Amino acid sequence: MEQRHLGRTGLRVSRIGLGTLTWGRDTDEHDAADLLKTFWEAGGSLVDTADVYGDGEAEYLLGRLMEGLVPRRDLVISTKAGSVPDPDRRFDGSRGHLLSALDASLARLGTDHVDVWHVHAYDPSTPLEETLQALDIAVASGRARYAGVSNFCGWQLAKAATWQLAQPGARTRLASTQMEYSLLQRGIEREVLPAALDLGIGLLPSSPLGRGVLTGKYRGDALPPDSRGASDHFAPFVEPYLDDTAGRIVDALSTAADGLAVTPLQVALAWVRDRPGVAAPIVGARNAQQLTAALSVEALSLPDEICRALDDVSAPVHRYPDHDWSTL
Numbered sequence: 001m002e003q004r005h006l007g008r009t010g011l012r013v014s015r016i017g018l019g020t021l022t023w024g025r026d027t028d029e030h031d032a033a034d035l036l037k038t039f040w041e042a043g044g045s046l047v048d049t050a051d052v053y054g055d056g057e058a059e060y061l062l063g064r065l066m067e068g069l070v071p072r073r074d075l076v077i078s079t080k081a082g083s084v085p086d087p088d089r090r091f092d093g094s095r096g097h098l099l100s101a102l103d104a105s106l107a108r109l110g111t112d113h114v115d116v117w118h119v120h121a122y123d124p125s126t127p128l129e130e131t132l133q134a135l136d137i138a139v140a141s142g143r144a145r146y147a148g149v150s151n152f153c154g155w156q157l158a159k160a161a162t163w164q165l166a167q168p169g170a171r172t173r174l175a176s177t178q179m180e181y182s183l184l185q186r187g188i189e190r191e192v193l194p195a196a197l198d199l200g201i202g203l204l205p206s207s208p209l210g211r212g213v214l215t216g217k218y219r220g221d222a223l224p225p226d227s228r229g230a231s232d233h234f235a236p237f238v239e240p241y242l243d244d245t246a247g248r249i250v251d252a253l254s255t256a257a258d259g260l261a262v263t264p265l266q267v268a269l270a271w272v273r274d275r276p277g278v279a280a281p282i283v284g285a286r287n288a289q290q291l292t293a294a295l296s297v298e299a300l301s302l303p304d305e306i307c308r309a310l311d312d313v314s315a316p317v318h319r320y321p322d323h324d325w326s327t328l
C-alpha cells in the first residue's frame with residue numbers, strides 16, 4: 001500500500017487507515033484479529049483507536065493483538081483522549097485528565113508510546129494553551145511521537161496550530177486533524193481544510209463512506225437487518241444520511257461505479273482518499289471481507305471527469321464569509 005507523509009512531518013502512514021470504533025463491543029477478538037491481519041498483510045500501517053472506544057476495550061484488544069499477531073514496529077498507532085462519560089461535560093481537555101488518560105491508554109495497549117496522540121475534541125471549559133501543553137509534555141516525555149487534534153472547527157484548529165508554531169522547538173507542531181469527511185459530509189471544506197492545508201496539517205477523514213450509506217446498501221427504502229442502520233445504537237448515527245439529498249449523491253455514485261465496473265464503495269473511498277490535504281481515510285469494517293473490499297481501492301484512481309461529476313452533485317453551499325469569498 002502506498003505510504004504518505006502525515007502533514008508536514010517525517011512520519012509516513014498507509015494511505016488507508018484501520019478504525020477500531022466497534023472493537024470490544026460489536027467486534028470480538030476473533031474478528032478483530034482477522035481485520036488486523038488482513039490490514040497488515042495488505043501493507044496497511046495506520047491503526048486508529050481512542051480511549052473511549054468500547055470503554056477502553058478497543059485499546060486493550062489492539063494491545064493483545066500486537067503482542068501475539070502483528071509486530072508493534074510495523075504499525076502506526078493513533079489514539080485519542082478527552083471524551084468523558086459525563087452528561088454535564090462531554091469533553092475534558094485539562095492537562096491532568098489528558099495525561100492520565102494517555103497513561104491508561106499506554107497500559108491497555110501494552111506499549112511505551114503511541115505514534116500519534118489526538119485531543120478528541122475541543123473543550124471550551126479549559127484554556128486551549130493548557131490542553132496543548134499536555135501534547136507538548138506527551139511528546140517531550142516520549143509517550144507520544146506526534147500529536148494532533150480531532151473535531152476542531154476551523155478557528156479552533158487555526159488557533160491551536162498557530163499557538164504551537166509560535167515557539168518552534170519548544171512546542172509540538174500539530175501533525176494531523178481527524179474529522180468526518182465524505183461525499184455526504186463536505187462541511188470541513190469551508191474552513192477546516194483550508195486551515196489544515198495552509199498550516200501543513202494532515203487530514204485523517206473519519207466515516208469516509210458516509211457512515212456506510214455510500215456503499216449503496218440503503219438505496220431506496222432498504223435497511224439490511226445486519227447493517228448499522230438497523231442496530232439500536234448506530235441507527236441514530238446513520239439516519240441523518242438517509243435523506244433525499246444523500247439519495248441523489250448515492251445515485252450519482254452508483255452511476256459512476258457502474259461506468260467504471262467497480263463498486264460504489266470503491267469510488268467513494270477513492271474520491272476522499274485523493275482529495276487535497278488527505279493523508280489517510282480511516283475505514284471501520286465489521287469483518288475481514290468488508291475490509292478486503294475497501295482495501296481493493298488501492299488499485300483505483302478516478303478519472304478527472306468522474307471526480308468533477310461527483311464534486312458537482314455533492315458540493316457544499318459556500319456563502320459569505322466562507323473561504324475564497326471573492327468567488328461567491
